[in-house]
Amino acid sequence: MTAVALRGGVGVATRDRVDVEAAVREVYDVHYGRLAGWTARLVGDHDLAHDLATEAFLKLFRDFARVDDPRAWLYTVTANLVRDHWRKRGREALAYNRHEGGRDDFTPDPDLATTLTVRDAVLELPDRLRVVVLLHYFADLPVATVARQLEKSEGTVKRDLFDARQRMAKTLGGLR
CATH class of the missing domain: 1.10.10.10 (Winged helix-like DNA-binding domain superfamily/Winged helix DNA-binding domain)
Known part of the structure; x- marks a missing residue:
């Protein structure tokens, strides 16, 4: 059932969405800059950091009703996204080393x-x-x-x- 059907009213889902958007916007205004800066220090790439911080906020928007502490939740989600990024980089490096392993120009x-x-x-x-x-x-x-x-x-x-x-x-x- 949809939120409209559960609450028995027309327009309730739209109002709830607007409330969530406003709440997430408020959290965004307060925490985005610091979260993106923190992430940039971890990954060493400002563009990637902004992408990861933005992805965390998209997840916050989706899961906002279940989040008790948005700041802690955002940092946890972003840390997991950074960890996934590092894992991917590690796999890419291993694949590259396997491919380039027979090179003669070793340093x-x-x-x-x-x-x-x-x-x-x-x-x-x-x-x-x-x-x-x-x-x-x-x-x-x-x-x-x-x-x-x-x-x-x-x-x-x-x-x-x-x-x-x-x-x-x-x-x-x-x-x-």
Whole structure:
């Protein structure tokens, strides 16, 4: 049944859609710029970042009735979109390396001390740790909000953050 049939009125669905559009517009006006900037820092590409942030807002528009905390929800959805992007890039790189693997013009990898960044250390984390780090440290969401968004306990999120810091310390610690 449609919203009009359920509420027994004509025009109720149109009014609800306008209400959702206004609510999403308000959230957009407040959070889009920061979300797009956060995403750009993660992916290193402003155009792609805007595409991902826009996609997150489209999903928010579609699912708005089920969203309790739009800001946290947007950062979680965007983190997942970024993770999907990184996975795709990883698959593309593997395919490229397989194709180009027989080349004779091999050049050694650059020195890690000059190229490794915190972003790279975060990218090396397993997905379960990476998302927690992105939401807590990069999106500045409190542990309780991250736990709620990821449907984990606060203790699990704290442990994941601890594990992530330990792994990143090992990765970055070798550069002294």
